[in-house]
Amino acid sequence: MAKSLDRDSLQRVAPKLAQLTQDVLFGDIWQRSVLTPRERSLITLATLAALGRVQQLPWHLQFAAENGLTRDELAELFTHLAFYAGWPAAVAALTCLDEENI
Template sequence: MTGKPIPQSAQRDRVRKTVPALVAYTEGVVYSDLWERTDLNKRDRSLVTVAALVATYRPEQLAVHIGRALDNGVTKEELAGLITHLAFYAGWPAAMSAAQVLTEILEKREA
């Protein structure tokens, strides 16, 4: 573990009692180890993660990672381009769902 603060998540906190080991791995491995590796910077890691979530049709996880991508320096134009590009490789429905999630996140941030 790196000792860096782990991003808060209401979704993770909600399931903590039900699946404590899964949450512990998320916080102890995913956020404290994987996201802190230096082989990719956080901006690029965010792009890869968002692309994987779009391609595997995981809109329920996408909102958190789109927000994190924006915080890590990915622009809304880059996210829109990523989603449009993936429409041709991952499927139109996945891209349209991702576009809805991106729109919701941007609207909340602009409010």
């Protein structure tokens, strides 16, 4: 699996996308008060896993931990997801969780 771009490599490869990510996604969307960062992390991880975007999962798993989610809660998220997004999506996400130090 190819490694996901981090902030610095994204800036180098696609400066405008890096700027939009910082300004719009994390500077606006993630800052809105209707949902907590913890809730946004749950939604983001479920969506990424359901869509098979496993390259993005490691970074978001760490971010979810920073937003207060525990390893047990993340495992439960992906277990629950198996019934809605399918077993392969859940197992792929759990594989990423197993590889992270959360």
